[in-house]
Amino acid sequence: MPSLFIHAGGLHLNNPVLLAAGILGTTGASLCRAARAGAGGVVTKSVGSVPREGHPGPNVVHVECGLLNAMGLPNPSYKDFQDEIDTARAGGVPVIASIFGSFAAEFAQIARSLKADAFELNLSCPHAEKYGSELGRYPDLVESVTGAVKAAANVPVWVKLTPNTADILELGLAAQRGGADAIVAINTLKAMAIDIETGYPILGNRFGGLSGPAIKPVAVRCVYELAGRLEIPVIGVGGVSSWEDAVEMIMAGASAVQVGTALLRGYGIFEEITTGLSRYLERKSLTLEELCGLARRRRS
């Protein structure tokens, strides 16, 4: 079987299929379980500087083409999260701590205080006031937050971008200028659903983020655009639900992929994707490096 081992974004990964932020990442035990189920790395639930309970429910709505969520960044704060990271590390794969704040110094403070294998900056959550994409849609803020965390942390720093912008490339370039070790693209698309019986927006927060199959073509396009211009690796996320989706994302230029909504089918998804990817590489006599960005080289 071809090797799925990669070095990307400053980390050595046994395979390029990672658990995405916000999915089964509240407890060290569930992160560990993802690692043991075959994830090449795991990203925690985003943690901030103060405890948050998140938005009132419903927090999740299944829509025709995907999943809508508005959790509202619930977390116990970084001060109460190191234990979970340490437990997660028992899974034997890199643990990437997703962190959020509303200004550069807040991000830096969290990064200084937590020990993880890497940080992923949540500059892209589409449904929390004063956080996520409310900062992450401004290139100058993306650059300054990234720079501040790079200065504070001695581990790789990944920056997760929002697609809720006219030009994601501008955001990617800003993160690269700030010193990011990798780009993670994309977070969810800002969306909503309405209960037609009563007219109530279904999510407690009214607005949420759309994930799942509906957003995969958007994610593929974003990864393609970013990987074509950036010098740092791009990690593709958004609607990856099968090994075919992973192949497509890697062909677009992703060095690795993250899986989120597809965990609705259970932890078996990691092995399903890595096995399929391996067989595909074998059948095509390709290495992972050769597959990465293949679509870019097919331009006529």
Place this chain on the structure above:
Amino acid sequence: MRPINCIIEEVRSEAPLIRTFWLDRNLDPAPGQYVMVWIRGVDEIPMSFSGPDTITVQSVGEASAALFSLGRGSSVGLRGPLGNGFILRGKRILLMGGGVGAAPLAFLGEQAKGAGMRVASLLGFRSKEDLIFRDRFEALGDTIITTDDGSLGIPGRAAAGLKELDLFDYDQIYLCGPEMMMWDIISRTREHAKKTQACINRYFKCAAGICGSCCLDPEGVRVCVEGPVLMADRLAESEFGRYRRGPTGGKGPCRG
């Protein structure tokens, strides 16, 4: 699945803080399964079925208080039935629990009796006033009642009724009640843990097995989809009875 609109057909008070709501449809739940009840404009909360078309709710917070303000003809949004319910096994079964946890047990007992099983029950309540579904349990078979204040039945916690029973008589044991009550019973009946199914409670947000807020240490069991009914031997080795995570994901004490 978007929430299904459902009309409340009838409301009945069972105890000072417990009410049963009749829904206008039978969602064909298994006892022990739950439904996410959306009280529009307020919140969405998990509730246990007390019958094929009823939920029985204890008022504990803002959302359940809002549900209590709804009367006949009001509507709620429902997602469910969800999770894994109780599985009926054997010929003689014992139902144990208390408080509002008696609700899914009464539902289960009626299914069991309908399937020809022999049913006995041990139920604990704070006092006589908090007792629910006494007639339903007594119609099923032998019923032992305990009350903390001694106002009815055996004085003390539910576990005080254990000495009246020989658990080897039963093929399967079913538990549902406050966490510390269940923990107390599981701790005292460890040799029966492999035949004990317990319906437990954790903080659910997504109810779809992906957000991780209900995961149980140390295995990371996703209670919302792999539970809420779990085997007691699995619980005995877990955080159950020791701590539980709240809305922030931080650990806190078990209550009740």
